Amino acid sequence: MSPFKERAKEMADQTISLRRTLHQNPELGFKEFKTSNLVSEFLEEYGVKVRRGLAVTGLVAEIEGQSGEANGMLRFDMDALPIHEETGLEFASKTSGVMHACGHDGHMAAGVSVARMLQEQHASLPGNVKCIFQPAEEGDGGAKKMIEEGVLKNPKPDFILGFHLWNEKPTGTICIKSGPLMAAGDTFEIRVSGKGGHGGLPQQTIDPIVCAAQIVTALQTIVSRNLSPFDQAVLSLGSIHGGTTFNVIPDEVKVKGTLRTFDKLIREKMLERMKEIIQGTATAMGCRGELTVSEIAPAVINDARIAQRVKAAVAGKYPELMIDESYQTSVSEDFGYYLEDVPGCYLLIGSGNAAKGKIYSHHHPRFDFDEDVLSLAAGILADCCIALLRESPID
Ligand SMILES: [Zn+2]
Ligand SMILES: [Zn+2]
Structure with a gap:
């Protein structure tokens, strides 16, 4: 006792x-x-x-x-x-x-x-x-x-x-x-910049909303397609903001999320792929994509x-x-x-x-x-x- x-x-x-x-x-x-x-x-x-x-x-x-x-x-x-x-x-x-x-x-x-x-x-x-x-x-x-x-x-x-x-x-x-x-936690912000304009004249704009939508979907393939099934990571998006009304294409969209990992190498791989997808997708669609990451805890x-x-x-x-x-x-x-x-x-x-x-x-x-x-x-x-x-x- x-x-x-x-x-x-x-x-x-x-x-x-x-x-x-x-x-x-x-x-x-x-x-x-x-x-x-x-x-x-x-x-x-x-x-x-x-x-x-x-x-x-x-x-x-x-x-x-x-x-x-x-x-x-x-x-x-x-x-x-x-x-x-x-x-x-x-x-x-x-x-x-x-x-x-x-x-x-x-x-x-x-x-x-x-x-x-x-x-x-x-x-x-x-x-x-x-x-x-x-x-x-x-x-x-x-x-x-x-x-x-x-x-x-x-x-x-x-x-x-x-x-x-x-x-x-x-x-x-x-x-x-x-x-x-317990997992390492990171928060991140994605900024997708395009060129705003009239919603009825998309040809005069570079639409960051459509681009952000592609990025949001593509990011979900990292865990399922780039990691081994025996490795662990969570990538969740918790906020997406852009635009003010139905007929105006905005200049910019911001997406915020969190990344959770248990291994330093997996964390690096996740961040590297995120950057490639964000920048690559944005470039393909004529936009600019930037990723800012800040560590919560290892x-x-x-x-x-x-x-x-x-x-x-x-x-x-x-x-x-x-x-x-x-x-x-x-x-x-x-x-x-x-x-x-x-x-x-x-x-x-x-x-x-x-x-x-x-x-x-x-x-x-x-x-x-x-x-x-x-x-x-x-x-x-x-x-x-x-x-x-x-x-x-x-x-
Ligand atoms: Zn607590
Ligand atoms: Zn707590």
């Missing part, structure tokens, strides 16, 4: 209460000022040393062990989303149009409990741990900024762990996968050795959990940036519960998760962290 599992259960009411306070007061990326203050107040109350102000609102909670040279890092994210909450919960968001609809409120509450438990046990910790609370995970570059401001230096951690509450999986399930778990690729040790720790201490080792998702997560520098493992902990009505997916205005998972998650993170500290350096 794990002492952390028991201790996390004892603290469950406090963890849930903090989650609800955070849920009522959501803040968007890089604006998590009240959130950051609240989290640091709790950490300091529990005797944890906190460094503030990294990446605007980021926090680093430092727990010094008494023995060993190993250094572990645990990451929790803090931002909410620009969504108007429709859960009807008694602790629903007090800020109109902003909601913790991804579960980051739960991540922070569990994170505070993990830091508290590790601090309580610091005299016997086989190394040092930094619990980092990161702003702006939802596409605004929080992880990248934390890294640019040195969170992975002095000392460089031996490993990093993180988790997401995961409503796509039921309570009682945990996904621990070696290798690619793929989350778990280190095989660390994932193996995490799995052993979870299987040993939480035998009641179903471990899913093959689950993969094309959702993106900026934890991938840390994994480019430091070996680690990102866990998805099942938090969907149909019996309790927790059936809505992440980013839905009615999203909520099973709060009983918070103490479970805190125990798991603490236990895995200790197991890895004991075995560091990992080779």
Whole structure:
């Protein structure tokens, strides 16, 4: 039996209460000022040393062990989303149009409990741990900024762990996968320029709408015709805009979309083919086609050795959990940036519960998760962290 599992259960009411306070007061990326203050107040109350102000609102909670040279890092994210909450919960968001609809409120509450438990046990910790609370995970570059401001230096951690509450999986399930778990995400914009004019006189124009339509269709052939059936990629277009009325051919059409991949070479191949199709089709139709790409996050690729040790720790201490080792998702997560520098493992902990009505997916205005998972998650993170500290350096 794990002492952390028991201790996390004892603290469950406090963890849930903090989650609800955070849920009522959501803040968007890089604006998590009240959130950051609240989290640091709790950490300091529990005797944890906190460094503030990294990446605007980021926090680093430092727990010094008494023995060993190993250094572990645990990451929790803090931002909410620009969504108007429709859960009807008694602790629903007090800020109109902003909601913790991804579960980051739960991540922070569990994170505070993990830091508290590790601090309580610091005299016997086989190394040092930094619990980092990161702003702006939802596409605004929080992880990248934390890294640019040195969170992975002095000392460089031996490993990093993180988790997401995961409503796509039921309570009682945990996904621990070696290798690619979550997709690299890119957003892109295609600009098709032609020559506008009268809709009744097409011969005097170069129609970007017809050209954009050809490009939209041709882009869908990349995954089906250019990739091996054993490779994975998603190319989705989410917005197309051009023109103002029925009888005017516009000068320009803009198309926006997202690309999801699990492998750097596949990503490069997709981008290369997209460029060829956009430019080639546009040229053939007398237009000009341009592609602008911006990276949201690299793929989350778990280190095989660390994932193996995490799995052993979870299987040993939480035998009641179903471990899913093959689950993969094309959702993106900026934890991938840390994994480019430091070996680690990102866990998805099942938090969907149909019996309790927790059936809505992440980013839905009615999203909520099973709060009983918070103490479970805190125990798991603490236990895995200790197991890895004991075995560091990992080779
Ligand atoms: Zn999200
Ligand atoms: Zn999230």
